[in-house]
Amino acid sequence: MPKRTRYLLIWSEETGRYELQERDSNTHTPFQEDEKWWRSWLTQQKSFAFQGRQGHITLLKEARKRGTDYWYAYRSQNRQTSKKYAGRTADLTIALLEELAESFINQTVPHKVGTPEPGLPKVNLKVDLQVEIPHPSPPYETTALEPKFRTPRLQATLVARERLWDRLDMGLQSKLILVCAPAGFGKTTLVSQWLNERCVTTIPVAWLSLDEGDNDPLRFWRSIITACQRFHPHIGHASLALLSPTLSPSLGFQPLETILTSFLNELARNTCTGIIILEEYHLITETRLHETLTFFLNHLPPDMHIIMLTRSRPAFPLVNWQARGELCEIQSAELRFSPEETRSFFQQTLFPSLPIPLSDELLHQINARVEGWAAGLRLLTLSIQSRSQQAKFEHVLKSFAGNQRSLQEYFVTEVLNVQSPKIQHFLLRTSILTTLTASLCDALLGRHDSQLLLEKVEQAGLFLEALDGSEAWYRYHALFAEAMRAEAQHLLDKETYRSLYLKASLWYEQQNLYTEAIETAFQAQDIGRVTILIEHLLETSENFVFGRSIFQRAPEFHTLRRWLEQLPEEVMSAHPLLCLGHAEAILFVAIMRQSAPLPPAMQQLEKALQMAENGWRHSGNQARLGEVLAFRAMVLRQPGAMHEAASYARQALALLPAEAVASRMMSRWFVGMGEQEEGNLNTALEAFLEVQAFCEALGHAPIKRANTVWLSGLYYALGELQQAAESYRQLLDEARLAEDIDDICDALLGLAQLSYEWNELATAEQQARDAFDLAQQLNNSELQVQATLILAHVELAYGDFSVAQRRCIAQLTSLPAALPQRSRLMRELQAMQAQLALAQDDFVAFERIWGNLTPVHELPHSQRNRETLLQARWLLRQDQAEAALDLLETMLPQAQLEGRTGTVWEIQLCMTLTHAALKHLPTARQQLQSLLTHIHAAGYIRLFLNEGEPLAALLQSLLPIVRGGAQRAMLKRLLHAFAQQRSTTESESLLLEPLSTQEQRVLHLLASGHSNPDIARRLTVSVNTVKVQVQSIYRKLKVNNRVEASEVARTLNLLS
Structure with missing residues (x-):
């Protein structure tokens, strides 16, 4: 907590305005509502206190190395200090300060859960809100990436290549401009020069220099979205939040395509115009990135363009894009300098020091040797500059091979060896760095004049280019750096060479650049240091996913897995935390790819978990052991395995301490899922309500929305349709605000099911169609099937049997063969086909479908109940009412025990019809009358209409018996619905040809x-x-x- 602050910004009730008070004086200065003054004042402050209308807080500015300062809000209560992220200086407003002050007040008030609806269990929520909770970290940190976003600074002497600038101008009519050529062909220089000459004042540019580490999908897309914030300062925040995934009950990350859709919508809404430049794209080898970038390009707004600089053609549908006019490609043949450009190049770089005239014959010799290769021309000029006699110049020209095979030797003899010992020392040792800055070079070399040396090397044209920006960052040309590194390995002993990487790693760690610190520690072959650094990453709240910091930014799992799989097994076994991190990385890499881990990966995962468990059992670390067990529950979560997952979750809860809030919450989740799968709905509801209270207390919206999906489904199963509707509507509003397509789809499906039950068929159909479209966008077969089933039920209600059958068949044929839940989804669709056949009295088709239902290892309770009810209806239609009644009486107690109220009422309704068929009319009427009492509040309509005219007749017979109250109102409502359905059918029958x-x-x-x-x-x-x-x-x-x-x-x- 900061010490007593100098300034206090306070709300004055007396004057009705904010005043700025300096604590050591009695003066009160009216707060100036002038944005420029406010920003200027904030820039000068390190801290201040705020006493607003809602409460008091203290603001402290925390500086970041080479990055933007961030403000944090603090408040001390009951001897505990709480901290919340407030934002950058540009984000701070009076309204935000009031909101922060109020949030601290709300944080101390236990969340009040409303009184349960009648029939629902009372829940004792054991949520300890006095536990210190980690708060979300600031937006995705760009400090480590800053040099990657910088455009290379142009040299003073460059040849104007207007023919290529014109090609790039024309390329802006396409989505993608592909500049593809081997190293040294001047790709970067060409694009930088074109931007400077043609686009500097007209089109915003986002530049991103890629490296091998960008093969991690999270890092890649975070970098691109962060770069694109140059187009509009407020775009991308929601997408970056989605790229900082938290775990959900289904453990599904948002598919990258979903997140990119959200970002593309932001670009379109804000009418963004700009060019995204991806340099060194040939370093990207991850197939998933090629796929997602293809998706991004296919949906890019028309005023946005991507320029890709690469040494090889990427794995994109280039032929299709070319045919559609969406691709402009510039290859090495066009990038080669023409004779005229070569002459201009030498005249600008060497004149008047050229030792001999640049005749046509000499120009011809140069072109024959260099073939217009930009790096070759530049290297040749460096060699010529050190020669003063014609004979030596001609020797240089003759010895120059003009290709890349002899470049390393040439760089050494003609560039490195002619430099002073001081410069040679500098070039060899700093060549290990991807980007250079003075303090980093000083740390490497143990000197204090690196900035002067960097400037000297750049001015000498020694293949070092400065990057634009407020701080001095540089990078070597790739070919030159490769040659210098090879020479350094040759000249320096192993220990000296490794010590360079170690010094770089230490510098990166001091700057909190842990990714770079770990990479260079690997290069230094210092496994002990690598282990310490990775453990630090896993321990810190901003990086470790499971454990207590589940609410923070997730690590880049591809990178984490690559690191850990380079460590020896004996090192891993001695560090349980690394083993748990390895298991997480394996699982979440698979989840991000929308697939299950392959058997070899699952063996790796199990081995890592066992090593972690053994290590913490041996050391007696019960809390960490609880995290392993909670993670085991996570791995097992899937239909059919939830019983075992819930067992692990219960064991975890017995070991996890109170402060491990996130792990305990996740474990309660899995317990709830297990209870639901086992049919204990009221117990499951208790668990989900507890999780909901956790989420609301912690303010964690994504997990709250995911939990709401399960909670709403439980309300529906319990027959609380109004409560389910309210829950789904709230979910839909929140999901749309967050642009969470997955949750929007779940909410629409739930609302569609409710609209169907309430006989609002047009609404149900539209909601299900919208959900189906989103499910297709998500490529989620599970959600597509659920939408298909609702649409088929609506079409059945309309009498469009053939349309519903075709819909089911189409969905069956579209299910991917490798889909894990394919058998279950096929069976659900087949059961719907059987229901359609029964509705048309096509008993032959029904028996054929019923006899060929796809076998499923373990059917979910809900599907098993649907099939049993369908079988009972078939028996009733076959005049086997006694057999139907026996079947219904067998399933009723279990449904009642599980608390599946909706299913109980459907069973009882079928039993009513069965008693009527058996001429037990008093029993049938009594059971139906009892149902009317219970079902009135929920508002079920289709449940009755689906049973057809036999039930309508039975309801009609109740009119003389039911004389008033809720029963009478419900009875009249149902009879009116039957009459309306009958009227529509009769009206349509008057037409020679019915309307579709x-x-x-x-x-x-x-x-x-x-x-x-x-x-x-x-x-x-x-x-x-x-x-x-x-x-x-x-x-x-x-x-x-x-x-x-x-x-x-x-x-x-x-x-x-």
Whole structure:
């Protein structure tokens, strides 16, 4: 906590404004609501106190090495100090300060959970809100990446290459400009020069220099989105948050395509214009990155462009893009200097020091040797500058091979060896660095004049280029750096060479650049140091995923896995934390790829977990052992294995301390999932409500939304439809605000199911269609099947049996063969097909489908209940009412025990019809009357309508018996729904040719006064399709225009 601050910014009730008070004086200065003054004042302060309308806090500025300063808010209460991230100086406003002050107050108030709905269990929420909770870290830290975002600074003497600038100008009509050529062809210089000459004042540019470490998908896309914030300061924050994933109940990261969709939408909404430049893309070898960048390019807004500088053609659909005019490619043949450009180059770089005239013959010799290769020309000029006689110059020209095979020797003899010993010493030792700055070079060399040497080397043209920016960063040309490193390895002894990397690692660590510190420690072959640094990363709250810091930024799992798999097994076994980190990396790399770990990877994962468990059991570290058990529960979570996962989670809860909030919360999650799978719905609800309280107390929205999906589903299963609807609507609002497509899809599916139950078929259909579109976008077969089943039920309700059957068949054939849950999803679709066959009295088809249901190892409770109910209905239709009743009476107690209220009511409704079929009418009426009492609040409609006219007749017979109250109201509501359904069917039967479902929708919109384009937009079809459907409606209704169609539709009651 900071010491007493000099300034206090305070709200004055007396004056009704904010005042700035200096503590050592009695003066109160009115706060100036001038943004420029406020920013200037904040820049000068290191801390200040704030006493607002909502409470008091202290603000402290924390400096970052070579980066932006960040402000943090503090407040001490009950001898405990809490800390929250406030933002950069540019982010601080009075409104934000008030919000922060209020958040500290709210943090101390235990969360109040509303009184459970009738019939739901009372829950004793054991949430200790006095435990110190880690708060989210600041936005993705760019300090480590800063040199990567810098454009190379141009040299003073460059040849104007206007023919290539024109090509780049034309390339802006494409999405992708691919500049592809081997090293040394001047790709970077060309693009930098073009930007400076043609685009410097017209188009914003985001430059990103890639390296091998960028093969980690999280790092790659974080870097690109961070670079793109130059287009608009407020874009990308939501996407960066999604790229800092937290665990969800389903353990699914957002698919990268989903996150990129969110970012692309931000670019489009903010009408961003700009060029993204990806330098050294040939270093990217991760297939997943080629796939996601292809997706990004395919959906890039029209005013955005990507320029890719690469030594090889990337794995993109270049032929398709070329055919669509979306690709401009510049290759090595075009990049070679023409004779005229070569002459200009020598005249600018050597004149007047050229020892002999640049004749056409000499120019021809140069072109024959160098072949227009930019790096070769530059190297040749360095050699010529050190020669004063024609004979020596001609020797240089003749000895110059003009290719890259002899470059290392040439760089050494013609560049390195002609430098002073001091410069040679500097070049050889600093060549190990990817980017250079003075303090880093000083640390490497043990000197204090590196800035002067860097400037001298750059001015001498020794293949060192400065990067734009407020601080002096440089980099060597790749070919030159490779040659110098090779020479350093040759000249320096192993210990000296390794010590260079070790010194670099120490410098990086001091700057909190741990990724670079670890990479250079590996180069130094200092395994002990590597181990210490990685353990530090896993221990710190901003990087370790499981454990207590689950709420923070996730590490880059590809990178973590690569590091750990380079360590010897004896080192790993001595460090349990590294073993747990390795297991996490294996699992989450697979999850990010939207696949399960392959068997060899699972063996690796199990081995790592066992080593971690053995290590912490041996040392008696119960808390860490609890984290291993919680992680085992995570690995096992999937249908059919949740019982074992929940068992591990319970063991973890017995070991985890109270402050391990996140691990305890996740373990409670898995316990809840296990209880739900075992059919203990009320116990599961208790667990999920406890998790929800955790999330709300901690303010962690993503996990709260994920938990809400499960919670809402439980409400539905318990028959609490209104509670489920409220929960799903809240989820939808929050998910749309966060642009979380996965949660939006889940919310829409839940609401669609509820709309169907309430007989709001048009709404249910639209919600399910929207959900299906999102599921396709997510490439999520599970969600696609759920949407398909709801749409099939809606079409069944409309009587469109063939449409529903075709829908099921299409979804069946589209299921990927390698999908882990394929058998279960196939069976759900097949059961729907059987239901459709039974609805059409096609018993032959029903028996064929029923006899060929795909075997599933362990059916979920809900699917098993659906199939048993379907079998009972089939028995009833086969005049086997006694057998149907036996089956229903067998399943009823279990459903009641599990608390599946909705299923219980459906079973009892089927039993009512079965008693009626057996002529047990008093029993049937009594059971139906009891159902009306219980079901009134939930508002079930389709549950009754789906049973058809036999149930309608039974309900009609209750009219003389049920005389008032909720039962009478529900009875009348159901009879009205049956009458409405019957009326629609009878009205349609008056037509020679009935209207299709889609034509009914068009007719409703047409009668409401919507134009054809408006109808097309609402139904997501083309205007021509609407015109065809309108003409079909006119033909079937025997009318000629909209007015007549509306009148006939109302007469036939087709619009009810």
